[in-house]
Amino acid sequence: MLTPGEIYSNLDALAASPPEGGEFGLALMEAVGAPRATITKLRETAKDGAFTWARMLRFEATAPGGAEIALARIREESETSPKSRRPRILLAFDGESIAAFDTKIADEPLRVGLDMLSLEGDIFFPLGGHERYVPAKEKLADVRATRFISRFHDAVRDVNPTWSTEADRHALNIFMARVLFCLFSDDVGIFEKDVFEKAVRQSTKVDGSDLADFLERAFQHMNTRPEDRPSETKGWSKLQYVNGSLFEEAVPMPTLDGRCRKLLLDCAKLNWKLINPDIFGSMLQAVVDVEKRGELGMHYTSPANIMKVLGPILLDELEADLERAGKNKVKLRDFLQRLSRIRIFDPACGSGNFLILAYKEMRSLEIKALRQLAEARMSGIQLEQFCGIEIDDFACEAARLGLWIAKYQCDQQLELDLGQRTDFLPLQKAGVIKRGNAAAVDWLDICTPQTGMETVVVGNPQFKGSKTQSKLQRNDMKSVFANRVKNAGDLDYVAIWFFKAAEYTRKTGAPFALVSTNSIVQGASVPILWPHLLEGLEIKFAHRSFKWSNLAKSNATVTCVIVGMGIPDNKSKRLFDGDIVRDVDLIGPYLAPNVKTIVTGRTRAKGPIAKCLETMMFGNMALDGRNEKCLRMSRKERDEILGEYPNADKFLRPIFGSEELMDGKDIWCIWVRADQVDEANAIEPLKNRFEDLLRVRTSHDAGDDMQKASATPWAFREQNEANSHTIIVPGATSEDRYWLPVDVKEKESIVSNLAFGIFDGEIWQAAILSSRIHRLWLETVGGKLENRVRYSNTLVWNTFPLPPLSDRRKAELEEHWWEIDLARKEAGFGRSLAELYNLKNIPRALRLAHEELDATIETIFGSRRYRSDADRIEHMLQLYERIVVEEASANGSKAKKKATA
Helix, strand or coil, rough: CCCCHHHHHHHHHHHHHCCCCHHHHHHHHHHHCCCCCHHHHHHHHHCCCCCEEEEEEEEEEEECHHHHHHHHHHHHHHHHHHHCCCCCCCEECCCCCEEEEEECCCCCEEEEEEEHCCCHHHHHHHHHCCCCCCCCCCHHHHHHHHEEEEHHHHHHHHHCCCCHHHHHHHHHHHHHHHHHHHHHHHHHHHCCHHHHHHHHHHHCCCCCCHHHHHHHHHHHCCCCCCHCCCCCCCCCCCCCCCCCCCCCCCCCCCCCCCCHHHHHHHHHCCHHCCCCCCHHHHHHHHHHHHHHHHHCCCCCCCHHHEEEEEEHHHHHHHHHHHHHHHCCCCHHHHHHHHHHCCCCCCEECCCHHHHHHHHHHHHHHHHHHHHHHHCCCCCCCCCCHHHECCCCHHHHHHHHHHHHHHHHHHHHHHHHHHHHCCCCCCEECCCCCEEEEEECCCHHHHCCCCCCCCHHHHHHECCCCCCCCCCCHHHHHHHHCCCCCCCCCCCCCCCCHHHHHHHHHHHHCCEEEEEEHHHHCCHHHHHHHHHHCCCCCEEEEEEEEEEEEEECCCCCEEEEEEEEEEEECCCCEEECCEEEEECCCCCCCCCEEEECCCCCCCCCCCCCCCCCCCEECCCCCCCCCCCHHHHHHHHHHHHHHHHHHHHHHEEEEECCCHHHHHHCCEEEEECCCCCHHHHHHHHCHHHHHHHHHHHHHHCCCCHHHHHHHCCCCCCCEEEEEEECCCEEECCEEEECCCCCCCCEHHHHHHHEECEEECCCCCCCCCHHHCHHHHHHHHHHCCCCEECEEEEEEHHHHCCCCCCCHHHHHHHHHHHHHHHHHHHHHHHCCCCCHHCCCCCCCCCHHHHHHHHHHHHHHHHHHCCCCCCCCCHHHHHHHHHHHHHHHHHHHHHHHHHHHHHHH
């Protein structure tokens, strides 16, 4: 599948040299990554100028100027066909332009010349296997502007092929930011209407040969105070003095040509007044990152989500202060004074979404206060109150530009509401946005404490799991945590921001609120990181797990939490759980109310904390260097061996890891006991596999474990198997599952190292594992592997605080398990556990069986009525804490008796 960037490049090349007739349709299919075999099949038909790719594309070539009429006719004909048989894309081509329509999305038909083909190319994405992102109507202007400015950016880059250094990229970023400011200023009233467009159109040659010189002088003109300007100016004479550092830095001007000039003027024709400044930063990033253009909006954080951070950490309190002030002039002036002394610091500011929204919200509160005060005055909120750190050069420019635009809009609102006119130009300095690696720089150098100033730290740092970090990120982790936090290598990259924010808060008193994937409050992260975070600090508020989405229609969401921390006080803390908000005495590191317990793993020697539970063991590791031609095989390979050596049947057994268990994959393994080695070696295919495994385990890059296991090249490292049955638990499962899908397999089944097993365990334990309350415990203490929940026998099973059970309860639980098992079988043997436990399609009988089990489990845990999952987790942590204390007390008594004996 081609990437969006490759598709856009291919469409550019196609537009530059389009073939005629039906060949154009085939070339377009090839440009977007349609199957080559399909293109070959259609080639003969395409010679007549029209063809149909079943359910995907209907193409027709027509005479010049006839594309729109042809498309209208094709649409009428298409609508007479059943929906299931209609082509997805209808396309007419007249040699100079195209007309196209997406029958699935049914938005407005596309009618453009070939020069605009790549700008509108996402309509053809489905032909190459990509689904389209279609923005809401209010976002169409943002997307359209991005397409136009992207085309201009690419044209500039193409004319400057040698611009490849970091300094060159910085110069291009500065150039683009300046152009965008001029385009925006032309339409919103910062400049005289269209003065920049007219200057370019009237004062430069069509071939663009003087465009670079013209823009360089125009930029110099906008950076020069009126009193210092030369008496003679060219077409830029009406451009105002801007300053604010936007045109200050001396950077090389890129070479420009006639294509650049045409595309710049095309951009100027757009109405930039319609562009939303909240998305401006993301829009600019899509300009320089070709891969993001096809999904603009998917990288834009919605204001509603940002407010989940800004509200509890600051804005809610300000709203309450303003309401209490009423019409009291002294209190209102104090409130306005406070607004002028609040600094917002985002140490992972990206393109400035958090800073921009915070600025706009504070200005809105200021206008409300001025209205209540009945005074018209200049805004006391300065852009310098908004600080950020960002490693990406262009994102820094985007953040500054977004802040300027936000200021202009707020100034306009102030004039509209109170008649207070503000001269927008010359610009203020656009915040304190520093380019740098927030993991490496000292935050005190960026946002230095100042007497009388109140600082709030917010942000949405980068998420990167411990196993997927780049070399540079791993080095960042080492530099921050070395000799300070043990086992920090198991933490996600976002932990750096929490750790440094906690240090900043202890030194300055500034509270912080950060977004993170929920792994920061789960599993191993909690005992590793949270003892350090809680030194001298407390959680002030938190949002429990929720989907951190954006404004895209079909976006990939991430499960996140928000944690706000600060210096301890006696005020109640706020815990948000979906639509429920609770005031609690304290919030613990698992984001459970009123319990600070941290769960630590229990070794196999100690066993489960609940004495009625049996030992759960790690599965069997093949130690074959991921070579599935050694001890593991497909059913086809197994059948081939049995076809020639029927006596091999006793050595070939089904094996289950997470994927085999969840997806029903039919994988087999060789299972040989020590007393069967000679018999197994007599079977040639098995002997050959043992020899292959020996070579793998003795190779030069084999680890110590593999070298040690080379003495038994016929065996897995472990030899765990059952005499009657095994309760199998997947090592990792989707975070979206409501219940943990486990299974009970016959004794022949082998458990791989990607799953866990209770060998010959009492069946009622399968019911415990299948309960919602155990799933919640897993999600709380078990941690994550990418976007999957990771199970652990030592950290999840051995710590599960199950109350003591009577034999009657165990029998009842076993009956629940068999009801679940029956519901699965009745739903169809052909459906995998993954399909059965997809919440959108889970069979009704299976859901009811689980719900009945859950009712019994909650009775076992006590008579209290749970209001939410947070309640359930709170109760389990309290039970865990109580059991640990009782166990420690009992062990202490035993030790005391032993010492006095």
